[in-house]
Amino acid sequence: MFSLLGVPPQVLFGQLLLGLINGSFYALLSLGLAVIFGMLNVINFAHGALYMVGAFVAWLLLTYAGVGYWGALVVAPVVVGLLGIVLEKTMLSRLYKLDHLYGLLLTFGLALILEGAFRHQYGVSGQPYPIPAALQGGQNLGFMFLPNYRAWVVVASLTVCFGTWFAIERTKLGAYLRAATENPTLVQAFGINVPVMVSLTYGFGVALAGLAGVLAAPIYQVSPLMGTNLIIIVFAVVVIGGMGSILGAIITGLGLGLLEGLTKVFYPEASNIVVFVVMAIVLLIKPAGLFGRER
Amino acid sequence: MRTLLLAGTALLTLAGTVVPASAQVSDNVIRIGVLNDRSGIYADLAGEGSAVAARMAAEEFGNKVAGAAVEIVVADHQNKADIAASKAREWVDTGGVDAIADVPNSAAALAVQGITKEKKRIFLMSGPGATALSGAQCSPYGFQWTYDNYAMAAGTGRALYEQGKKKWFFVTADYAFGQSLEEETTKMVKSLGGTIVGSVRHPLGTADFSSFLLQAQGSGADVIGLANAGGDTVNAVKQAAEFGITQSGQSLAGLLMFISDVNALGLQSAQGLMLTTGFYWDMDDQTRDWSKKFEAKVGKKPTMVQAGVYSAVKHYLKAVEAAKTDDADKVAAKMRELPVEDMFAKKGKIAANGRMFHDMYLAQVKTPAESKGAWDYYKIVKTIPADTAFMDPKQSGCALVK
Numbered sequence: 004m005f006s007l008l009g010v011p012p013q014v015l016f017g018q019l020l021l022g023l024i025n026g027s028f029y030a031l032l033s034l035g036l037a038v039i040f041g042m043l044n045v046i047n048f049a050h051g052a053l054y055m056v057g058a059f060v061a062w063l064l065l066t067y068a069g070v071g072y073w074g075a076l077v078v079a080p081v082v083v084g085l086l087g088i089v090l091e092k093t094m095l096s097r098l099y100k101l102d103h104l105y106g107l108l109l110t111f112g113l114a115l116i117l118e119g120a121f122r123h124q125y126g127v128s129g130q131p132y133p134i135p136a137a138l139q140g141g142q143n144l145g146f147m148f149l150p151n152y153r154a155w156v157v158v159a160s161l162t163v164c165f166g167t168w169f170a171i172e173r174t175k176l177g178a179y180l181r182a183a184t185e186n187p188t189l190v191q192a193f194g195i196n197v198p199v200m201v202s203l204t205y206g207f208g209v210a211l212a213g214l215a216g217v218l219a220a221p222i223y224q225v226s227p228l229m230g231t232n233l234i235i236i237v238f239a240v241v242v243i244g245g246m247g248s249i250l251g252a253i254i255t256g257l258g259l260g261l262l263e264g265l266t267k268v269f270y271p272e273a274s275n276i277v278v279f280v281v282m283a284i285v286l287l288i289k290p291a292g293l294f295g296r297e298r
Numbered sequence: 299m300r301t302l303l304l305a306g307t308a309l310l311t312l313a314g315t316v317v318p319a320s321a322q323v324s325d326n327v328i329r330i331g332v333l334n335d336r337s338g339i340y341a342d343l344a345g346e347g348s349a350v351a352a353r354m355a356a357e358e359f360g361n362k363v364a365g366a367a368v369e370i371v372v373a374d375h376q377n378k379a380d381i382a383a384s385k386a387r388e389w390v391d392t393g394g395v396d397a398i399a400d401v402p403n404s405a406a407a408l409a410v411q412g413i414t415k416e417k418k419r420i421f422l423m424s425g426p427g428a429t430a431l432s433g434a435q436c437s438p439y440g441f442q443w444t445y446d447n448y449a450m451a452a453g454t455g456r457a458l459y460e461q462g463k464k465k466w467f468f469v470t471a472d473y474a475f476g477q478s479l480e481e482e483t484t485k486m487v488k489s490l491g492g493t494i495v496g497s498v499r500h501p502l503g504t505a506d507f508s509s510f511l512l513q514a515q516g517s518g519a520d521v522i523g524l525a526n527a528g529g530d531t532v533n534a535v536k537q538a539a540e541f542g543i544t545q546s547g548q549s550l551a552g553l554l555m556f557i558s559d560v561n562a563l564g565l566q567s568a569q570g571l572m573l574t575t576g577f578y579w580d581m582d583d584q585t586r587d588w589s590k591k592f593e594a595k596v597g598k599k600p601t602m603v604q605a606g607v608y609s610a611v612k613h614y615l616k617a618v619e620a621a622k623t624d625d626a627d628k629v630a631a632k633m634r635e636l637p638v639e640d641m642f643a644k645k646g647k648i649a650a651n652g653r654m655f656h657d658m659y660l661a662q663v664k665t666p667a668e669s670k671g672a673w674d675y676y677k678i679v680k681t682i683p684a685d686t687a688f689m690d691p692k693q694s695g696c697a698l699v700k
Binding site: 147228 | 501504509
């Protein structure tokens with residue numbers, strides 16, 4: 004049997020597939036960040052916390068209301084989106100005229116408060132969330148055992164990612180949005196309610212985080228710290244892809260997932276820094292990111 | 299009038315000199331500092347619960363020993379050795395702290411061990427697992443109470459080997475604790491005649507274990523040893539179920555698992571796991587009684603670390619009472635002399651290297667059908683007698699053992 008750098012091809016294919024699965028999480032989360040940054044110019048540090056809230060809403064629905072996974076898949080993003088709209092209306096909207104740094108500090112503070120509140124209430128060990136009955140089990144692909152749930156995660160997040168990309172880059176609504184970020188006064192003059200559109204955009208961006216939270220709940224523990232662990236990598240993805248570039252976020256998310264998967268085979272100790280090494284290199288060569296434009 | 303005043307003053311002065319009946323206790327207070335992780339990944343297994351356990355021990359003495367008041371103070375070391383060290387220093391230098399308790403996270407504990415040794419303060423370790431704490435880095439004032447990595451390896455490693463699980467693969471957290479746990483288990487498995495077919499080191503705080511589990515699955519091992527703790531173990535176990543590892547005949551061994559981890563996993567994912575523990579709440583009437591009181595205060599059943607803090611603090615206070623002083627040398631001598639006898643340890647004794655010898659228990663996590671309710675999680679498979687549960691002090695490498 005042939006092997007690649009001492010690794011049998013089965014193992015390699017398996018790891019690449021796993022990388023793709025993780026990459027689709029990165030893509031979904033960085034997509035929300037990219038939408039928010041691209042449209043609102045806000046660096047949303049609360050994204051990880053809202054991802055955690057999405058997972059917790061799913062768990063709370065299951066535990067206290069008996070609403071299962073499929074219901075949570077719809078309800079939790081709506082709840083998180085509404086929470087986002089409230090935050091945007093009451094706090095963030097006051098900061099648009101100021102430097103980016105203020106938005107970053109506000110959202111960072113919000114993230115700490117959200118996480119602290121959940122930690123106080125539910126502890127740090129996390130809560131179990133079962134895989135929905137319809138997606139239990141898995142397929143034997145010959146080179147690896149692929150759990151059905153993971154396959155579903157890839158399909159779901161890729162669909163949502165490309166749907167979002169299409170809506171923003173190829174539809175009339177998306178055109179309004181993009182125009183409103185370039186020149187809000189002019190767009191408002193055409194009779195479009197820009198503040199409402201901005202609120203809805205933020206709500207949509209964080210709803211994506213909430214959705215990712217529900218998708219993640221059956222794989223990871225529903226824990227107050229789950230967002231903190233992920234958010235830094237997701238930020239690196241957005242920086243590598245180019246701040247605000249939607250397609251950049253999706254492609255980079257998937258690409259880095261694959262790269263991380265490969266690192267786990269060849270040198271596992273480095274698997275959580277490889278993303279940052281790539282980030283450093285990209286910033287040196289192309290400061291605006293792979294798909295970004297200089298502003 | 300003047301004489302009356304004078305007499306009054308004289309009386310007051312007298313009264314003043316009467317108070318320090320416990321002149322042997324410095325500043326008239328026995329202060330115990332509970333230093334642990336109160337906000338991070340170990341907050342559930344130690345955290346506030348350990349502080350509550352220490353207070354429960356003090357209350358049993360009416361918050362008073364040898365005529366001095368007992369006071370429990372707490373601090374968060376955030377799992378950072380430097381914060382642990384500076385807090386310990388501050389407590390000892392300016393806070394009048396006589397003993398430091400708990401300190402999970404071996405790196406933090408090693409830092410505190412250095413300080414308590416230098417400053418002559420009692421160190422009651424319940425949380426940390428590194429064997430160095432009662433080995434090469436042992437201290438005349440340091441007592442390792444609840445468990446250690448050797449006990450975990452000896453208990454779980456041996457039990458699985460005896461079930462015919464001879465080929466091991468390790469999934470190890472890439473830092474001092476994980477490496478030490480892997481090393482101890484490797485020694486145990488090899489000494490019995492088993493083999494290690496591979497291992498993989500993952501960074502601390504990994505969310506996705508699928509890649510490592512896949513490597514373990516392909517290795518042909520009988521058992522996958524998880525040499526990690528807390529959230530890492532929980533995620534690994536959960537994802538192992540997802541990838542069908544246990545269904546395909548491989549076993550999982552959580553080399554360090556606490557009841558808080560099992561609670562977080564839920565029995566559906568955790569069922570069948572073998573683990574070694576120093577304490578389980580549902581052992582006898584004493585443990586049930588104490589755990590019920592604990593649960594009323596904290597809202598959860600105690601972990602072995604929290605129960606260990608109670609036992610260690612109680613034994614310390616007993617020794618202070620007997621020695622009638624807080625002088626660390628005399629108290630440490632009394633602690634070694636007195637047997638440890640409470641709901642946590644029956645006929646426990648402290649060896650020269652500071653290791654508290656008590657029985658350990660091999661437990662298996664119940665299936666959802668076997669469990670009769672909340673926190674009914676373990677079947678105790680067997681009791682591991684103290685002298686086989688822990689390393690022979692002569693082999694520990696501790697300079698205090700002659």
